[in-house]
Amino acid sequence: MDDWLRLIRNKEKRHIARLISRIENGDPQKTKILEQLYPFTGNAWLIGITGPPGAGKSSLLDGLIHHLRGQKKTVGVIAVDPTSPFTGGAILGDRVRMTRHALDKDVFIRSMGSRGSLGGLSRAAKEAARVLDAAGYDVVLIETVGVGQAELDIMNIADTVALVLNPGAGDVVQVFKAGIMEAADLFIINKADLPGAARLQAEIEELLDLVKQSHSWRPPIVQTVSTKNEGIENLWAQMNKHRRYLEERGEWSGRRKRHLKEEVQEVIEDMLRRRLELELSKPEFQMELQQVAERKKVPQQVAREWLERVLGKTGGEI
Ligand SMILES: Nc1nc2c(ncn2[C@@H]2O[C@H](COP(=O)(O)OP(=O)(O)OP(=O)(O)O)[C@@H](O)[C@H]2O)c(=O)[nH]1
Ligand SMILES: [Mg+2]
Structure with a gap:
């Protein structure tokens, strides 16, 4: 095995960060690098978390990372913000809100903005997720801001997609229009401490009744208060339920095949x-x-x- 590959497989964060940058910047060796990584991929559980700006995605991820670390799981995170011109580590720091894990060897967090990604941000995010998969992180979380087509596109690699909404924000209809209802495997009502959580829950239920699901999985709706770490355990339990659902029906590999075909x-x-x-x-x-x-x-x-x-x-x- 090449030295660089050994370093990546050893979860050397500095090397992982550098490799992601090289791929993002269209390094001439990029194709070769991705080819060498590929045999080591396919083991991570890719979980996408999307939602409008400020919905609390990063706070949720922070809680989820903490919960997963409690179970000794290693975690990689790609936080994508198409509205930010910056890419890399510290610059997006306060939007990312996961800094307490910075010193944990088994947590890798990467933020990506619109700058520098030659093949487009979506492509770059997917490739970065693949690097983390190859590095051997058990769970790879992908955060994207927004509720549009571009975010959906990134979610196209995820095994499980969660959509975060807030009470009183009034974006349910917009989400419905953007076709995200069909893409979400799970709904999270974050900021459930604010008034209107029950009403939002009812609205989502109503829309779910309207949307014709292509399979028998009805996305559960989980209420969370990420700033108080409430609901995180239930969220993880629901994600596991989704995974089991897919696996029992052979949909886990079916979905992955579909994603690879699209890729x-x-x-x-x-x-x-x-x-x-x-x-x-x-x-x-x-x-x-x-x-x-x-x-x-x-x-x-x-x-x-x-x-x-x-x-x-x-x-x-x-
Ligand atoms: N009241 C309340 N506030 C919350 C909750 N979760 C997050 N917030 C606050 O909402 C704000 C946005 O949180 P983030 O976690 O940065 O949200 P985000 O969705 O990652 O934001 P972007 O990445 O900028 O789109 C912060 O000020 C949080 O403290 C919650 O459950 N309840
Ligand atoms: Mg964020």
């Missing part, structure tokens, strides 16, 4: 896009466009020819 597809699209961009940046292409403008060539014909340059002769009709 392969995503990478293909990404490769194609880059190859295409490279081809289309050539001056010849500008000349072709001129011909199209002068009605000497048909757009479809030019498109087909240039696609063939990228793909090689396909033989058939495209």
